[in-house]
Amino acid sequence: MTAPAHPSYTSGISNTPLLGDTIGANLERTTATHGDREAMVDVPSGRRWTYTQLLADVDALAKGLMAKGVVAGDRVGIWSPNCPEWTLLQYATARTGAILVNVNPAYRSHELTYVAQQSGMRMLVSATTHKTSDYRSMVEEVHPQVSSLTEIVYIGDSSWDDLVAAGGAVTDEELAERGAALTPDDPINIQYTSGTTGFPKGATLSHHNILNNGYFVGEMIAYTEQDRICIPVPFYHCFGMVMGNLAATSHGACMVIPAPSFDPVATLDAVVQEQCTSLYGVPTMFIAELDLPTFADYDLGSLRTGIMAGSTCPVEVMKRVVAEMNMSEVAISYGMTETSPVSTMTRMDDDLARRTETVGRSMPHIETKVVDPVSGVPLPRGEAGELCTRGYSVMLGYWEQPDKTAEAIDDARWMHTGDVATMDEHGYVNIVGRIKDLVIRGGENVYPREVEEFLYTHPSIADVQVIGVPDDKYGEELMAWVVLTAGAESLTAQEVRDFATGKLAHYKIPRYVHVTQEFPMTVTGKVRKIEMRERAGEILGRE
Template sequence: MEQRRNRVDIGRAPSGRSREGGLGEPVSSSLVRGWQPRPEAPTDRMSIHWPIIRTLLRRPTRTLIVDDRRAWRGIELLVGALHLAAEIERRSESPHIGVLLPTSGAFPMAALGAWIAGRVVVPLNYLLARDELQYVIDDCGTDLILTAGPMLEHLGYQPRVRTMLPLEEVGFAGVPEVRWPALARADDLGVLLYTSGTSGKPKGVELTHGNIRANIDQCRRWSGFNDGDVVLGVLPQFHCFGLTVLTLLPLTVGARVVFTARFVPQKIVRLFQEHRPTVFVGIPSMFNALLSVKAAGPADFASLRFAVSGGEPLPDAVAGAFRERLGVTINEGYGLTETSPVTNWCMPRDHAAHSVGPPLPGVLERIVDPSTGAAMGVNEEGEVRIKGPNVMRGYYRLPDLTAQVFDDEGWFRTGDIGRLDERGRLSITGRLKEMIIVGGENVFPREIEEVLNAHPSVAASGVIGVRDEVRGELPWAWVELKEGASFDEASLRSWCRERLAGYKVPREIRVVAHLPRNPTGKIVRRALHALVNEDSP
């Protein structure tokens, strides 16, 4: 295959002309004139793709996406999606279409093609272990995966599926057949998004068109997000935050999004300088890594309206350093794959340390005693339970597990421990399954980790409960050290004694070069159990 053809889908406009030459007038005019948006019907309002299609038609020449290889105008995304919809109908009989692509404009083009063809999108996590990725492919039952040659080269192998279709092999040249996109009801499945499997095999989370559309609207209403915003997207699009907040939300409102497939701190700062984003969402380790760029200064981040951290608690040291050195206050957000994902978002106007803010419009939250279901009072800790139009339909082919995660009143059991303050702002304090019971007292790993992370020598930490014959369980900790720091267990234990109740001080503190993490950077505490019987370094 010649080199020019190889760059069609990711590096070249799917109109058949190069991005330098622009989209040919016959393609854009025939689509825009021949397929004008009709008056919105109730079905359209609850589908994921119809509002995006309207945006692409209304802004055909506007650059909506910039990625590592090229810029994408509205009409180019739509033309490419129509070509892919035809390929999907020709090659696939499955209702589920796998998408195995790097963070880029090609991902939403592929997803839009699947929805136009009336299929369900299955984002595939290319960071999973080989057997885990194959499990997801087999479990969802897809017979077609949309991918790219460089993606398969990155994997180093080709997963088993009936048809693996690199986008380089799709004929994007010419005018695609103008077709009426499939309609979708609110309760129709739109995305089958697999969890990363930190507590076992990956589970398919069934997110309907109504779930994701509701969350897009909730985020837009809460933040005032509009077509003047510029988003810098660094989270992978197989991650629910990367999909909903950093991809579908901008496309729905017509905002520009700048994607990069790899998080390289120096490059991220350059993208800030070049594109002046107003929105940046990352995990705490990303914000910490940006602090390592010595040349970065407040002027580089002055365009930000929202700097949002999620996925795990934001360490005070990172928040403080970002504010003092770069002039940016990081606000925390909260959500789960099962909630499409955003449920809480702390706004700059109502910033509170360690709070993820109040629930978004339409989201209901309560704090309950996990053993009795009784409601807890203000600032009392308990399990966070959620209701709302963004809450998943269930787990794919797992009816028993689905039944277990909803209580008798239909509230989703998050498994997170938290509290609501007098203003309705939520703080997450731990995970129910990770709670350690020391002599009858409840201890949450997060509280101990926050203390350890504040020590000058500690970059990150993980805490678990280890069985003890006398006290039931005792906390054990593992730490990653900052560059150039030395490990001093006695000093760390003394640090903890000064800041924690005696029963919360770790019985053992060990050092590791790297804590076990999942593909999105979260520390996998259950993997620490395998280290218990290893000799201390």
């Protein structure tokens, strides 16, 4: 009788216990130990904070929120590219028990309207402008449509100063009382993730979720108070605010902001100027840095580690990052917003093959399994199935969408990722596909249904299907297949882009448009997107 095959299941063992703090209490603890150490540097403005100064500014802002009537559980939105005020608000909301609602800086007015209404947003803290975005005009358009939104604050504007000044009426004792009433399991953050229904879902995360995930990410790459982390990834993602900010503050390390949004020159300049020991990015960011004509001029000797995540990490890029950027201890991580975000991660002593061909193994205190997507039974090692994870990191649920939560998290609290994966005999996971038609463009997740719902509003489009097609720069690009309305003679990609610009985030706008009479269908009338992807290469003149 042969022994049964090992099931595709692992749990991340650890001698290090989970943190039982709130985010505010953890920041206090770090400040008590490392108060004189540098906590945050904003390279563009030259502003710097020690931990003592950071906590003081966080608390001044927290008191301002309380003075404006913000109570625990109120939703406070942040709509801005990376800046110190983003980080200050992240910790100030945590100190008061308000729920921070992350709004993607690439969103436009109709997307802002949706998340503000769906979250019941009470206050919005917004940038005024960035690149081509005029946030103020969009906020003024949206504000009257959202009945819950009673307070607008602009960063760098007198309204920000007024918010901080208002805190003078709140005592230290009142702030301490508020903090003492909070628990680690309170919801503290809502992050909107694109949904197959056509609208984003608000993944609701607790102190316990994101503080511990940030802490253990830092543990995996051996952060101490000596580390300085260059964070060119956006704060509105877990990559920036959890793996960046919370990993730093839970270890007494320094957060370095190289620019409001990713710029390869600014990033490497910041690494050199601030002697950063760690650098984050999605693969396209590292590619852009390595491809700079002046790359050889940068002395990156201070670097030792970092994280590459967001999409599949090409082997050759990883090899160059290790060899040419001095990042011998760089890690790969896998996760999703709903799991705070990291579920699996490579270890510093993993060989290059494991760091390039897998997404690592279970994080400490996290369980991982690969199951038959129909039966839910764990599959033998090496067989492909749906990846599921369970542990402290699984979100509380989708904000006010219990039906959607039940679709994603089963009765045993397993998060069903929708990704197809295999697990080897040592517990290393390899992502081999996606059950749903998620497109990952340059680290941004795009669900075609959301884009399709919008494109249906175009007067010349009778029917539309959106797919992802391979792209050398972004990993994938969007391609829309459209059936025209009667009377419409043609539709170009540029016309679609013009129609969507200012209404859809730029990364959701299809690069390619293919006009067709009909879509490939199954005998039961379902669209065959797999065939569309196969035919796309021929249509676009590629292999």
